[in-house]
Amino acid sequence: MKLNILGCYSATPRTFTNPTSQVLEINNHLFLIDCGEGTQVQLRKHKIKFNRIKHIFISHLHGDHFFGLVGLISTFRLLTRETDLHIYAPKGLKEVITLQMKLADSWTNYKLIFHELTNTESELIFEDDRVEVYTIPLDHRVYTNGFLFKEKEGERKLDMNAVLNAKIDVAYYRKLKLGYDVENNEGDIIKNDTVTDPAIPPKSYAFCSDTAYNESIVPIIKGVDVLYHESTFLEKHKALAPKTKHSTAKEAAKIAKLSNAGKLLLGHYSTRYGDLNKFKLEASECFDNVELADDGKVFDL
Amino acid sequence: MKLNILGCYSATPRTFTNPTSQVLEINNHLFLIDCGEGTQVQLRKHKIKFNRIKHIFISHLHGDHFFGLVGLISTFRLLTRETDLHIYAPKGLKEVITLQMKLADSWTNYKLIFHELTNTESELIFEDDRVEVYTIPLDHRVYTNGFLFKEKEGERKLDMNAVLNAKIDVAYYRKLKLGYDVENNEGDIIKNDTVTDPAIPPKSYAFCSDTAYNESIVPIIKGVDVLYHESTFLEKHKALAPKTKHSTAKEAAKIAKLSNAGKLLLGHYSTRYGDLNKFKLEASECFDNVELADDGKVFDL
Numbered sequence: 001m002k003l004n005i006l007g008c009y010s011a012t013p014r015t016f017t018n019p020t021s022q023v024l025e026i027n028n029h030l031f032l033i034d035c036g037e038g039t040q041v042q043l044r045k046h047k048i049k050f051n052r053i054k055h056i057f058i059s060h061l062h063g064d065h066f067f068g069l070v071g072l073i074s075t076f077r078l079l080t081r082e083t084d085l086h087i088y089a090p091k092g093l094k095e096v097i098t099l100q101m102k103l104a105d106s107w108t109n110y111k112l113i114f115h116e117l118t119n120t121e122s123e124l125i126f127e128d129d130r131v132e133v134y135t136i137p138l139d140h141r142v143y144t145n146g147f148l149f150k151e152k153e154g155e156r157k158l159d160m161n162a163v164l165n166a167k168i169d170v171a172y173y174r175k176l177k178l179g180y181d182v183e184n185n186e187g188d189i190i191k192n193d194t195v196t197d198p199a200i201p202p203k204s205y206a207f208c209s210d211t212a213y214n215e216s217i218v219p220i221i222k223g224v225d226v227l228y229h230e231s232t233f234l235e236k237h238k239a240l241a242p243k244t245k246h247s248t249a250k251e252a253a254k255i256a257k258l259s260n261a262g263k264l265l266l267g268h269y270s271t272r273y274g275d276l277n278k279f280k281l282e283a284s285e286c287f288d289n290v291e292l293a294d295d296g297k298v299f300d301l
Numbered sequence: 302m303k304l305n306i307l308g309c310y311s312a313t314p315r316t317f318t319n320p321t322s323q324v325l326e327i328n329n330h331l332f333l334i335d336c337g338e339g340t341q342v343q344l345r346k347h348k349i350k351f352n353r354i355k356h357i358f359i360s361h362l363h364g365d366h367f368f369g370l371v372g373l374i375s376t377f378r379l380l381t382r383e384t385d386l387h388i389y390a391p392k393g394l395k396e397v398i399t400l401q402m403k404l405a406d407s408w409t410n411y412k413l414i415f416h417e418l419t420n421t422e423s424e425l426i427f428e429d430d431r432v433e434v435y436t437i438p439l440d441h442r443v444y445t446n447g448f449l450f451k452e453k454e455g456e457r458k459l460d461m462n463a464v465l466n467a468k469i470d471v472a473y474y475r476k477l478k479l480g481y482d483v484e485n486n487e488g489d490i491i492k493n494d495t496v497t498d499p500a501i502p503p504k505s506y507a508f509c510s511d512t513a514y515n516e517s518i519v520p521i522i523k524g525v526d527v528l529y530h531e532s533t534f535l536e537k538h539k540a541l542a543p544k545t546k547h548s549t550a551k552e553a554a555k556i557a558k559l560s561n562a563g564k565l566l567l568g569h570y571s572t573r574y575g576d577l578n579k580f581k582l583e584a585s586e587c588f589d590n591v592e593l594a595d596d597g598k599v600f601d602l
Contacts, residue, residue: 012376013342037372038339044316061404063375067368071338074364075313092404099400103362103393105443142406 001026001151001203001301003226006042008267008293010210010232010246011064013037017271018295019064020209022228023048026149027130032056033147033207039068040075042295050076051083055126057133058089059209060144066093070100077108084111088125088133090143091116117145122220130154136220138211140245146208148221154199162195203301206261209268212242213251218258226301227261228293230268231279237270249279253286263301267293302327302452302504302602304527307343309568309594311511311533311547312365314338318572319596320365321510323529324349327450328431333357334448334508340369341376343596351377352384356427358434359390360510361445367394371401378409385412389426389434391444392417418446423521431455437521439512441546447509449522455500463496504602507562510569513543514552519559527602528562529594531569532580538571550580554587564602568594 002025007018019036023046030052032039043050058066066089076085085108087093094114101107115125117135120143126133129152136146155177163176168190172182181192206221209230221227232246241248247255249266256264264287266279273279276292283290291299303326308319320337324347331353333340344351359367367390377386386409388394395415402408416426418436421444427434430453437447456478464477469491473483482493507522510531522528533547542549548556550567557565565588567580574580577593584591592600 011379013339013372015342015345037369038314038342041314041316041339061401062407063372063401063405067372067375068338071314071364071368074368078312090404096397096401096404100362100364100397103391103397103443104364106363142404 003299004046005293005295005297006039007036007295010268010270018042024149024205027151034059034065035069036064037067040072054083055086057147060142061090061092070097081110086113088115091118136208136217139214140210148206150204151202153202156196156199159195159197166190166195210246212245213247221259223260225262227256228265228267229255231266232268232270234278235282249283250286253283256287263289265291265293304600304602305347306594306596306598307340308337308596311569311571319343325450325506328452330432335360335366336370337365338368341373355384356387358448361443362391362393371398382411387414389416392419437509437518440515441511449507451505452503454503457497457500460496460498467491467496511547513546514548522560524561526563528557529566529568530556532567533569533571535579536583550584551587554584557588564590566592566594
């Protein structure tokens with residue numbers, strides 16, 4: 001699981017800071033999460049293959065989280081994309097995108113599939129044989145979801161020496177990987193864990209931006225390996241957090257602690273601050289494993 | 302008159318090239334012309350004061366000419382702008398912008414005034430005491446206008462030595478600047494041109510992007526000082542120009558010649574080409590005074 005931070009600052013794009021966008025590589029998927037203005041240029045800088053992005057998740061319809069999307073959709077067309085593109089976003093985005101296409105007398109030569117979100121409870125919005133994605137209802141000024149990406153339990157690994165010694169027919173290998181006991185060529189029952197090793201433990205990643213301090217997300221993200229939580233403000237501006245429905249670094253850390261997260265990534269910094277280290281310092285008072293997201297950083301999780 | 306090229310490439314924004322946007326400084330106005338994705342960052346790089354932009358002209362509703370506008374409008378709000386903002390653009394843009402604001406439950410704390418264009422004949426769309434702006438109907442795949450910016454005839458300059466010698470009352474100075482003959486303190490009629498110098502000749506600038514080769518614009522831009530004309534293609538791809546309703550460098554030069562323009566600025570290059578000098582070479586076969594626009598260039602006209 002690898003996380004490319006394309007942008008992690010709040011509000012306006014500036015010369016050296018970008019609004020929210022990140023790419024999560026998980027089990028061979030490239031999930032684009034949020035798409036502020038300039039995201040397509042950031043994707044180029046990160047050398048991320050446009051064509052590998054098949055699923056885009058948009059948290060909410062504030063501009064710093066989606067103004068780059070219509071341009072990316074247009075660019076995909078210019079690059080003669082043929083692969084389907086799925087967009088998971090609050091209701092309304094489809095209207096914005098299609099209106100702009102209509103006015104440009106334009107189209108996509110690939111299938112553009114909108115999955116419009118309206119549910120205020122957490123729901124499963126994507127699933128294949130290896131990954132699940134759930135919404136995380138957040139508390140912001142407009143309808144907003146975070147996203148929880150969960151790897152499914154993987155297959156057990158064959159211990160080939162043990163398998164061969166146990167004289168198991170090759171036709172049973174698949175069953176072994178799925179965890180079943182099998183019969184060998186001599187009619188003996190072979191216990192699965194004597195010839196296989198456990199699967200690599202599945203990883204999970206929770207993206208939570210933008211939100212006021214909101215403990216109701218804790219049960220949804222409980223035990224998550226990595227939590228990206230917005231921290232727009234430092235303590236000295238903590239009065240602004242509830243007013244604007246954002247969080248402080250310390251509040252992000254409290255959520256990480258309550259959720260028993262493995263690691264906390266901070267982001268969505270207000271551009272009023274020069275020194276990001278203060279975010280880490282303030283969060284570290286509540287929670288041990290804190291890292292700072294920053295544009296261009298790649299986290300190997 | 303000064304022209305800041307923020308972006309002059311066609312299609313998608315890339316790491317080192319930007320879609321169309323430019324700022325024309327003319328008689329103390331800062332006119333923003335087109336607003337592709339990333340324009341607000343380009344404005345910052347050019348150190349152009351956001352608050353001085355009061356009029357934005359959008360040629361047409363293809364994304365590379367306006368996808369940066371909604372973000373700029375939002376940023377103006379975040380910067381607590383109070384100055385009115387006038388937007389001159391094809392009908393439809395207002396719907397796109399207001400829909401996005403509605404979805405974001407957002408607003409502007411300054412007056413946002415849309416002047417929606419539908420006329421297929423050239424028309425005067427802006428005028429004050431020093432500048433006029435006319436549309437230039439272009440021939441593109443969607444409804445498109447270029448814009449002609451014309452300084453008005455300025456005031457004559459007083460030759461103060463001559464004025465004092467002629468014993469003209471200070472109350473007549475204004476009338477002198479406007480070109481009238483006046484009576485002096487002794488009752489003599491003083492001929493205007495004996496005590497004033499001619500005004501600085503008014504300048505004009507025509508912005509023509511995007512368009513197929515289209516001689517019908519020649520009467521509108523006749524005698525223009527500087528013509529920015531799109532040149533998406535080189536000769537080797539000239540077959541693509543009419544199909545996509547774009548022009549070649551040579552066609553841009555033909556229009557410049559027919560219009561008796563003072564200077565031709567080329568731009569809106571297809572990103573398929575590495576070497577811009579070929580555009581200049583091909584245009585120079587038809588027209589003498591050719592320059593290449595490029596992102597970051599500033600032309601003192």
